[in-house]
Amino acid sequence: MKNLIDLEKKINSELTTKINKTKIKHNQIYIEIDKEDLIDVLLFVKTNKDTKFRQLIDITVVDYPEESQRFKIVYLLLSHEFNQRMILSYFINEKEVISSITSIFPSANWMEREVFDMYGIKFNNHPDLRRILTDYDFEGFPLRKDFPLTGNKEVRYSEDEKKVIYEPVKLEQNYRNFDYRSPWEGTKYIQEQSNKDNDKKN
Numbered sequence: 001m002k003n004l005i006d007l008e009k010k011i012n013s014e015l016t017t018k019i020n021k022t023k024i025k026h027n028q029i030y031i032e033i034d035k036e037d038l039i040d041v042l043l044f045v046k047t048n049k050d051t052k053f054r055q056l057i058d059i060t061v062v063d064y065p066e067e068s069q070r071f072k073i074v075y076l077l078l079s080h081e082f083n084q085r086m087i088l089s090y091f092i093n094e095k096e097v098i099s100s101i102t103s104i105f106p107s108a109n110w111m112e113r114e115v116f117d118m119y120g121i122k123f124n125n126h127p128d129l130r131r132i133l134t135d136y137d138f139e140g141f142p143l144r145k146d147f148p149l150t151g152n153k154e155v156r157y158s159e160d161e162k163k164v165i166y167e168p169v170k171l172e173q174n175y176r177n178f179d180y181r182s183p184w185e186g187t188k189y190i191q192e193q194s195n196k197d198n199d200k201k202n
Helices: 005-012 036-048 106-117 186-202
Strands: 021-025 026-033 053-061 073-078 084-092 097-099 122-124 153-158 163-168
Touching: 005 021, 005 026, 005 036, 036 073, 036 084, 036 097, 053 106, 106 122
Parallel strands: 026 084, 097 122
Antiparallel strands: 021 026, 053 073, 073 084, 153 163
């Protein structure tokens, strides 16, 4: 469909029980679903003649460490025929395993491996779920917000042993308290300093 409003109506009417929320923003359609409905929704938007979202652009994750539903899984889709973009998303907790979509979009193979490598999220029925960016012996998941900035291990070449060795990071890990506020709201230490300055003026 060439019109996003008509597309939104079409998806809501055809997938009534599988759609939690839709909205149009930034000239794109955003759709929120439950993880159990992922395969059905993707098959519909890919194959239906009025949608034709046949390209998977990316799979990414947003980490909300303080929430019980910690991870928001996000799929970015493109319809070349109608020149439209769709952002499909759902929430899961830290231990949930989700469905691989490699049977629908083969290009999801490496995208899902990257999500597994960076966030530790596992996919059912993935043909080759292993790390893709880090070493196989790597500890932790680097894009989680509670991952230490210095990592857990450091890698160096040992002249004595003539090989690469792994050692625990010896730096103190003092970076684990995050300020989750938007930069536009002002970080906590800036606000505290600003309040002190105002008190001095008064």
